[in-house]
Amino acid sequence: MPRGFADATHDAQAVFRSVLDALSRPGRLQTLQASDGLQAPAPLSRGLTALLLTLLDTETSLHLTEQLASDAAWMYCRFHTGVQREGDAAQADFVATRASHAQLDGLRLGSDEAPQQGATLIVDTGSLALDRGPGLRLTGPGIEHEQRMGLCGLPLTFWQQRIAMQPLFPRGVDLLLVCGSQLIGVPRSTLITIEAP
DSSP states (O other): OOOOOSSHHHHHHHHHHHHHHHHHSTTOOEEOOOOTTOOOOTTOOHHHHHHHHHHOOTTOEEEEOTTTOOHHHHHHHHHHHOOEEOSOGGGOSEEEEEGGGOOOTTOOBOOSSOGGGBOEEEEEOSOOSOOSSOEEEEESTTOSSOEEEOOTTOOHHHHHHHHHHGGGTTSOOEEEEEETTEEEEEOTTOEEEEEOO
16 A cells, blocks of 8 residues: 555645645645655556545545546545545545546535535646646636636636636635646636636
8 A cells, every 4th residue: 555644644734734825826836745755546646645635534525537546546545534435526525537537517516505515626737837828817815916827738618617607606616736746726716717828
């Protein structure tokens, strides 16, 4: 069994602070402070693994999309966190995926009375850079004026789906985008506009 955090309490607190910073400062790069001793089970990356170890527990449910759902990944998550395995993404508290398979359709949105019951989508992506091509302009809580970011390896259709959800607020899905040791958060309260290149 691959090792989890070297110091479970300290490391989980450090990663959790990064998650809070990412969600309270949407679109800004944060660094995950995971210990060097952390080992990720195939096919999970170290960054994604650090997030799962931090956010999951016996009271939460996780759906791993097909390309991440190896027996080794499930055994690791269950052993280290006690998380409940959820086969249906529509019922999961957390959904982890790669950018190539990311989608918002069908994920739990919460309700007007309990928006916190909406899902968190964690996307392991190949890039968080502001690249050429269309970009995103973010506004809302935690952003002084506006924040710009790239598509983060996700197709334009994904971001169009996210924009279509904006009128549903306070219902919605929180996004955590991870690449290596870098993290970007996009909470459901953030308004997104697509900008032409």
